[in-house]
Every structure is written in structure tokens, then in C-alpha cells.
Amino acid sequence: MQAVVFPQAETIAVERVPDPTCAPDEVVVRVAVCGICGTDVHIYRNEYMSEFPLVPGHEFSGVVAEVGRDVKDFAPGDRVTVDPNLYCGHCDFCRNEQANHCRNWQGVGVTLPGGFAEYVAAPARACYKLPEGMSDTQAAFIEPLACVVHALKRLRTWPADDVLIFGAGPMGLLLVQALRYSGAARVTMVEKQTERLKLASAVGASATVSADSGQDEALRDLAPDGFPIVIDATGVPAVIERAFNYLRPRGQYLQFGVAPNHAKVQVSPYDIFRNDWHIIGSFALCYTFLPAIAWLANGVIDVEPLVSHQVDFAGFRQAFDAFAAGRTLKVHVRAA
Numbered sequence: 001m002q003a004v005v006f007p008q009a010e011t012i013a014v015e016r017v018p019d020p021t022c023a024p025d026e027v028v029v030r031v032a033v034c035g036i037c038g039t040d041v042h043i044y045r046n047e048y049m050s051e052f053p054l055v056p057g058h059e060f061s062g063v064v065a066e067v068g069r070d071v072k073d074f075a076p077g078d079r080v081t082v083d084p085n086l087y088c089g090h091c092d093f094c095r096n097e098q099a100n101h102c103r104n105w106q107g108v109g110v111t112l113p114g115g116f117a118e119y120v121a122a123p124a125r126a127c128y129k130l131p132e133g134m135s136d137t138q139a140a141f142i143e144p145l146a147c148v149v150h151a152l153k154r155l156r157t158w159p160a161d162d163v164l165i166f167g168a169g170p171m172g173l174l175l176v177q178a179l180r181y182s183g184a185a186r187v188t189m190v191e192k193q194t195e196r197l198k199l200a201s202a203v204g205a206s207a208t209v210s211a212d213s214g215q216d217e218a219l220r221d222l223a224p225d226g227f228p229i230v231i232d233a234t235g236v237p238a239v240i241e242r243a244f245n246y247l248r249p250r251g252q253y254l255q256f257g258v259a260p261n262h263a264k265v266q267v268s269p270y271d272i273f274r275n276d277w278h279i280i281g282s283f284a285l286c287y288t289f290l291p292a293i294a295w296l297a298n299g300v301i302d303v304e305p306l307v308s309h310q311v312d313f314a315g316f317r318q319a320f321d322a323f324a325a326g327r328t329l330k331v332h333v334r335a336a
């Protein structure tokens with residue numbers, strides 16, 4: 001089959017690789033659409049937990065092509081998506097509602113061959129059937145939206161919250177919709193690209209602020225005492241360091257964006273103490289596919305405007321470079 005391969009860091013190949021085999025508890029999925037994610041860029045730059053060579057891709061939808069002999073719940077022809085996070089089910093983390101910290105965690109497209117391929121194998125227990133009428137595009141957003149659901153479960157949200165988000169990329173644009181629908185009174189988004197700020201307003205941001213020399217004054221005007229919830233959806237260390245300037249006493253800071261794994265930022269421990277701050281992390285997702293599917297199936301979250309490019313494997317390299325440079329929103333790769 002054809003697949004996109006990272007043979008080593010900073011290298012992309014589109015080549016023929018062996019078809020996946022189907023273990024007794026697995027299904028083989030013929031991929032319809034797989035989204036390019038910021039995590040793929042971190043993998044490509046070797047600043048994540050992956051090893052090479054790797055077929056990346058962890059945000060995909062498709063059709064079951066083959067089922068292993070022990071699989072009862074799926075049949076060829078079923079439209080599915082796959083939770084790429086594979087949990088062992090028997091370690092202490094798995095058995096204590098923290099499966100995303102599984103001691104034996106594996107990730108489809110992260111440590112195992114992923115969805116930028118014609119076919120991908122995955123355990124049946126990680127598959128979810130798609131509701132009637134859900135498009136392949138919507139289905140490829142289930143994984144990133146499941147990460148947003150996990151983040152919202154990590155936060156302590158309150159009716160009429162006032163939220164500040166740095167970064168109006170695809171994840172920021174999912175977060176703003178999820179927060180508004182969950183009851184936030186106001187969500188302010190900071191972003192350097194004007195086009196993204198327009199889209200942020202269109203999908204529910206109450207206020208938008210350009211990340212330039214006027215940012216400080218604009219944010220002080222909006223919230224003189226700071227914001228009760230500040231979310232980083234950029235993963236950029238310099239942005240993260242400044243984000244604390246806008247966090248109100250008793251505020252919650254959420255690290256949602258993925259920073260390079262060796263990056264450091266300076267935060268004053270005195271400020272954390274003096275302000276009663278909560279600093280919250282949110283890693284991937286934790287059995288949150290079903291709420292994400294429900295949000296999409298019921299039209300709560302609109303993902304169509306978040307897709308700026310659709311490409312095939314031949315167009316992958318160019319689209320990936322443009323994505324990594326911030327010149328696209330979500331890029332969907334069609335395997336067929």
C-alpha cells in the first residue's frame with residue numbers, strides 16, 4: 001500500500017510499504033481522511049516521544065476492511081474512527097481513571113503505524129462506529145475534539161466563565177466553540193493572524209485581540225484584574241511565559257498547546273503562591289471519544305470552516321510544510 005513515512009527526523013517519504021496484518025483482536029481500517037496535527041510536526045522534528053521510521057497520522061476516519069477472528073463488534077463495511085491512544089487496561093493508571101498515563105501506552109501514528117496510509121491496523125476495542133450522516137471530515141475531528149473534552153474535564157468551569165485563549169489555530173477554534181457551548185460568558189482569543197481572528201469571531205469568540213504591540217493594552221482594557229481562565233493553545237514558550245501576566249488571582253491556567261519537549265519557561269513561584277493560581281495540564285484524551293462524537297453528531301461544534309486544505313499523498317509534503325509554518329488551518333489528507 002501507499003503511505004507517508006517519516007524515515008528519520010525532518011524527512012518525509014511517500015512510498016510503498018507492506019499492508020498491515022490483522023491480529024485476532026484487531027481490525028484493519030481503509031483510511032478515508034486523516035488530519036495533520038501539530039503533534040505530527042513535533043514528531044517530525046524529533047521533539048516528541050516517537051521513534052523512526054514511522055507512518056504518522058492519528059486523526060482519521062475510514063471503513064473496516066478486515067476483522068480479526070476474535071472480533072465480534074465490527075464487520076467489514078462499518079464506518080469507524082480509532083482512538084489512537086491504546087491503553088493496556090491492567091496497570092494502576094488504567095485501573096484508576098487515568099488511562100492516558102498508562103504505563104504501557106502505545107499510540108497509533110505515534111509509536112505504531114498510523115493513518116497517513118491506505119490501511120491501518122488497530123485493536124477493535126479502540127474503534128468507534130460513526131453515527132449515521134457523519135461526514136469523513138467531521139469524523140477526522142473526533143480525536144482532536146476528544147482532547148478538548150478531556151481539557152474541559154480537567155478545568156473547573158463555572159457558569160458565565162471569562163476565558164482568554166492564546167492561539168486561534170484549529171485547536172483554539174475547537175476550544176472556543178466548546179467553551180461557549182459549555183456556558184462561558186466571554187471567550188477572548190489572541191492570535192497574530194488576522195484571518196484566524198475573523199474565523200474565531202465567526203465560530204463564537206466574543207472578543208479578538210491581535211498578538212502585536214497593542215496586545216497588552218487591549219487585554220488590560222478587557223480584564224483589568226486578569227482573566228479567571230487562561231488557556232495556551234499555541235505551545236510557544238514565549239507566549240506561555242507572557243500568558244501568566246493575564247491570569248487573575250485564583251485563576252486557572254491550562255497548558256493545552258504542545259510545547260517542544262525540552263522547552264523551559266520562567267514562572268514566578270511567588271506569583272503562584274500570592275495569587276492562589278491553579279496550573280493545569282491536559283495530555284491527549286482519556287476515554288473522551290463518545291462525548292466528542294455526540295457534540296459533532298448534534299451540530300454543537302462546527303468543523304467545516306476549520307479545514308483549509310484537502311490533499312492526497314502526493315500533496316502531503318507541501319501541505320505539511322505549509323501547516324508547520326502556520327500557513328494553513330487543518331489539513332485533511334485523503335488516502336483514496
Ligand SMILES: [Zn+2]
Nearest residue numbers: 037039059144
Ligand atoms: Zn492530534
Ligand SMILES: [Zn+2]
Nearest residue numbers: 088091094102
Ligand atoms: Zn495501562
